[in-house]
Amino acid sequence: MNKELIKKEKTYSIKVTGIVQGVGFRPFIFNLASRFKLKGMVTNTTEAVDIVINTTSKKTLAAFMDKINKDRPSAAYIERIVFEQVPYRSFNNFSITKSKKSQNRFQLVSPDLATCQDCISDINNSSFGRRYGYPFTNCTNCGPRFTIMESFPYDRYQTTMKKFEMCKDCQLEYQNPFDRRFHAQPNACHKCGPKLWLVDNKNNLISSTGPLEAAARKLKQGHIIALKSLGGFQLAVDATNPEAVIKLRNKKNRPHKPLAVMVRNIETVKKNFTVSQAEIKMLTSPSAPIVLLNKKNKNFLAEGISFYNRMDGIMLPYTPIHHLLFNLIDFPLVMTSGNNSEEPIAKDNQEALEKLSPIAGYFLLHDRDIYSRYDDSVVKEINKNQMIIRRARGFSPYPIKIGLDIGDKCILAVGAQEKNTFCVLTRNYAIISQHLGELDDADSFAFFKETLEVYKRLFNVTEFDLVAHDLHPGYTSSKFAQHLGIPTMGIQHHQAHMASVIAENNLQGDVLGITWDGTGLGLDEKIWGSEILLLKEKQITRLGNLSEKLIPGGEAAIRNPYRMAISYLLEIYRKQNRKQQFSEYIYDNCPHFIKLIGKNEIEILKHQLEIKFNSPATTSMGRFFDAVSSILNLTSTISYEGQAAIHLESIADLRCTQEYRSHIDHFCMDDMAILEQILEDIKNKVPASIISAKFHNTLASAILDICKIAQDKYNIFQVALSGGVFQNTLLLKNTLSKLSKQGFEVFSNYKAPVNDGGISLGQAYMAALELERSNRCV
Numbered sequence: 001m002n003k004e005l006i007k008k009e010k011t012y013s014i015k016v017t018g019i020v021q022g023v024g025f026r027p028f029i030f031n032l033a034s035r036f037k038l039k040g041m042v043t044n045t046t047e048a049v050d051i052v053i054n055t056t057s058k059k060t061l062a063a064f065m066d067k068i069n070k071d072r073p074s075a076a077y078i079e080r081i082v083f084e085q086v087p088y089r090s091f092n093n094f095s096i097t098k099s100k101k102s103q104n105r106f107q108l109v110s111p112d113l114a115t116c117q118d119c120i121s122d123i124n125n126s127s128f129g130r131r132y133g134y135p136f137t138n139c140t141n142c143g144p145r146f147t148i149m150e151s152f153p154y155d156r157y158q159t160t161m162k163k164f165e166m167c168k169d170c171q172l173e174y175q176n177p178f179d180r181r182f183h184a185q186p187n188a189c190h191k192c193g194p195k196l197w198l199v200d201n202k203n204n205l206i207s208s209t210g211p212l213e214a215a216a217r218k219l220k221q222g223h224i225i226a227l228k229s230l231g232g233f234q235l236a237v238d239a240t241n242p243e244a245v246i247k248l249r250n251k252k253n254r255p256h257k258p259l260a261v262m263v264r265n266i267e268t269v270k271k272n273f274t275v276s277q278a279e280i281k282m283l284t285s286p287s288a289p290i291v292l293l294n295k296k297n298k299n300f301l302a303e304g305i306s307f308y309n310r311m312d313g314i315m316l317p318y319t320p321i322h323h324l325l326f327n328l329i330d331f332p333l334v335m336t337s338g339n340n341s342e343e344p345i346a347k348d349n350q351e352a353l354e355k356l357s358p359i360a361g362y363f364l365l366h367d368r369d370i371y372s373r374y375d376d377s378v379v380k381e382i383n384k385n386q387m388i389i390r391r392a393r394g395f396s397p398y399p400i401k402i403g404l405d406i407g408d409k410c411i412l413a414v415g416a417q418e419k420n421t422f423c424v425l426t427r428n429y430a431i432i433s434q435h436l437g438e439l440d441d442a443d444s445f446a447f448f449k450e451t452l453e454v455y456k457r458l459f460n461v462t463e464f465d466l467v468a469h470d471l472h473p474g475y476t477s478s479k480f481a482q483h484l485g486i487p488t489m490g491i492q493h494h495q496a497h498m499a500s501v502i503a504e505n506n507l508q509g510d511v512l513g514i515t516w517d518g519t520g521l522g523l524d525e526k527i528w529g530s531e532i533l534l535l536k537e538k539q540i541t542r543l544g545n546l547s548e549k550l551i552p553g554g555e556a557a558i559r560n561p562y563r564m565a566i567s568y569l570l571e572i573y574r575k576q577n578r579k580q581q582f583s584e585y586i587y588d589n590c591p592h593f594i595k596l597i598g599k600n601e602i603e604i605l606k607h608q609l610e611i612k613f614n615s616p617a618t619t620s621m622g623r624f625f626d627a628v629s630s631i632l633n634l635t636s637t638i639s640y641e642g643q644a645a646i647h648l649e650s651i652a653d654l655r656c657t658q659e660y661r662s663h664i665d666h667f668c669m670d671d672m673a674i675l676e677q678i679l680e681d682i683k684n685k686v687p688a689s690i691i692s693a694k695f696h697n698t699l700a701s702a703i704l705d706i707c708k709i710a711q712d713k714y715n716i717f718q719v720a721l722s723g724g725v726f727q728n729t730l731l732l733k734n735t736l737s738k739l740s741k742q743g744f745e746v747f748s749n750y751k752a753p754v755n756d757g758g759i760s761l762g763q764a765y766m767a768a769l770e771l772e773r774s775n776r777c778v
Contacts, residue, residue, distance in 0.1 A: 013086045014051040018079035021154040022110040024140025027182035039091035044099040044153040099153035114288035114318035116142035135321040139180045147231045156185045160369035167192035194368035201357035216328035226360035231374025232345035233338025245304040251359040257640040258306035260313040262335040264326045272300040287394025288318035289377035342438045344447040347373040396434035403506040404768045413468040413763035414477035416756040423760035439476035468763035472521040493520025494531040500762030501720035505747045511535040512716045517723030518622035529620030532667045544667025545619040561626035561644040562636035568627040592633040632688045656693035662702045700734035721748040724755040
């Protein structure tokens with residue numbers, strides 16, 4: 001370059017923040033700079049990607065930045081891109097330089113990404129020997145990220161791949177700016193990378209030369225395989241083999257809960273399920289979650305996969321191991337979490353052998369360590385929108401941006417007891433952890449603490465200014481919060497549900513909240529669960545709920561919905577001033593109870609309810625669903641949460657538009673009047689499918705009536721729907737339709753789970769409001 005041109009040249013620093021590490025961003029910048037003939041450098045820091053270029057033209061600078069925005073790698077997310085002129089620096093070329101630690105260490109982390117089409121082609125292409133059949137193939141567009149990352153910046157030496165030294169060929173790819181694996185941190189091949197092998201459940205080697213072929217043979221024979229996947233173990237079995245499926249259920253002690261299924265490709269999905277374009281997009285996305293799909297071919301899978309459910313949980317292969325396995329078999333696979341009931345998913349070889357050997361006959365193991373365990377995510381489509389039911393692989397730890405910025409403060413929200421997640425709130429980023437499950441045992445709590453430490457390290461959190469928790473003092477998460485020795489804030493369960501919708505949708509102004517779920521400790525220390533809440537002038541008040549019912553036996557009634565049916569029926573029995581014995585009244589109205597519950601137990605339950613012994617009061621909508629399901633002879637005892645309500649929804653005749661008369665008084669719905677009409681229908685032998693449809697239609701109309709009353713009284717137009725009951729697709733879609741037609745703006749949870757998995761987001765948001773208020777007062 002001549003001296004005159006150098007005199008005109010200026011140096012610019014460009015900083016790009018967002019998800020820009022672990023997604024092939026530096027190679028992309030390198031190639032883009034080459035196309036623009038720019039000299040300079042790009043590097044990862046602990047907060048961003050920094051680019052320095054020399055140019056004589058501001059137009060070139062603008063065009064370069066525009067291309068960064070428009071042509072970024074598909075897995076990248078650019079949140080902000082800024083530039084400034086800096087003192088002149090001389091460069092001989094454009095280079096990728098060593099990562100460096102910067103003063104500000106906050107950086108977004110990429111979730112793991114499903115295998116891309118180019119890598120699928122590589123493992124299936126026999127002429128490409130380096131990656132043909134290699135089960136750990138990846139590139140800058142796909143593969144593990146979060147699960148192998150120990151710290152930032154995202155470089156190989158800070159991942160679990162550090163123990164594998166790249167061979168000469170892989171090193172050449174890694175250093176070649178025109179290669180797809182340029183600076184791909186998990187880059188590896190047959191020669192230098194992780195290995196796969198198959199053992200039996202006593203850790204005897206079955207095959208190290210053809211482990212996938214051996215595993216495929218075992219699957220064809222009906223055996224259960226524990227497979228080490230991306231974020232932990234999965235239990236696989238032939239999903240068309242009824243005996244194998246039941247064997248898995250029995251060994252895992254999971255008699256009824258639907259099992260997730262992995263199918264070979266999207267063509268198989270289209271052939272056997274009713275699938276929309278939106279659902280295809282979810283299935284084939286880099287997140288590759290389990291998607292709930294309506295059944296079309298009811299003979300495709302063994303009946304024991306999901307029994308009466310209208311939907312199956314379906315996913316596509318998302319690692320090379322899965323793709324290669326499906327090259328060897330011609331049937332779908334149950335692919336359920338590798339854990340014992342309610343425990344965290346197993347992630348290490350020895351851990352899996354110890355915990356899963358009573359379930360699986362064989363183990364497909366490998367030596368790429370998993371740093372953060374990570375279950376599969378579950379989503380479904382609601383009116384063409386993706387609704388996340390379980391947020392884990394492919395989504396966490398991607399943050400949700402909220403409308404409050406807490407600056408340099410940091411809030412921890414520890415979530416609920418069931419479906420636990422925690423949320424770290426820093427600046428305006430709400431970083432919700434992956435699904436951690438139930439905190440009922442020591443292993444689950446250890447998983448909670450272990451994951452929290454990972455998040456603190458990755459996001460450079462050294463201390464929290466405030467910890468938000470559920471009001472329930474007995475929750476493991478609440479106890480943990482109380483022992484941290486920093487300021488705490490207890491938040492009512494249903495208010496947190498409502499706040500999670502407000503946070504996710506960045507709602508401003510007054511909002512009516514309909515939060516329906518199973519249970520949550522109320523401000524009056526009773527068990528709430530059907531709450532009508534009003535946010536006005538930044539204060540939440542309770543407007544209404546179902547009338548209180550007693551739960552005979554507390555937790556025992558939750559596991560046995562027939563007890564809740566007895567509680568409801570006793571109310572009607574009293575109201576009708578019946579003279580006959582209560583047990584006779586039960587048998588007259590619900591003859592199926594004769595086989596289910598003896599006269600003595602009915603009378604004992606009646607006495608228990610009358611003296612209120614071990615029978616707490618509740619306003620739970622979930623318990624109302626339980627009672628109706630049991631009264632209709634659907635589900636009277638459960639083996640997983642929500643089973644009775646799911647059964648009730650599954651049998652509903654979707655063509656039925658009828659509904660029961662409902663009455664709203666002071667924002668309270670008369671559920672007993674609805675139940676009386678259901679009993680009348682039973683007496684008139686109306687099919688259960690019609691009764692279920694009428695029940696759901698009635699609840700949706702009742703919500704509309706409540707909203708109209710609130711609109712008249714409080715001038716409310718925004719409605720937030722949250723709580724586990726709104727996982728019910730029929731109820732949610734019906735409610736959305738009715739409210740939208742009346743002009744309401746209706747919001748729910750789509751990015752955070754609508755169930756208790758979203759509670760931590762709401763807790764964090766309410767704590768942020770409190771922080772904002774207290775700062776204003778200072």
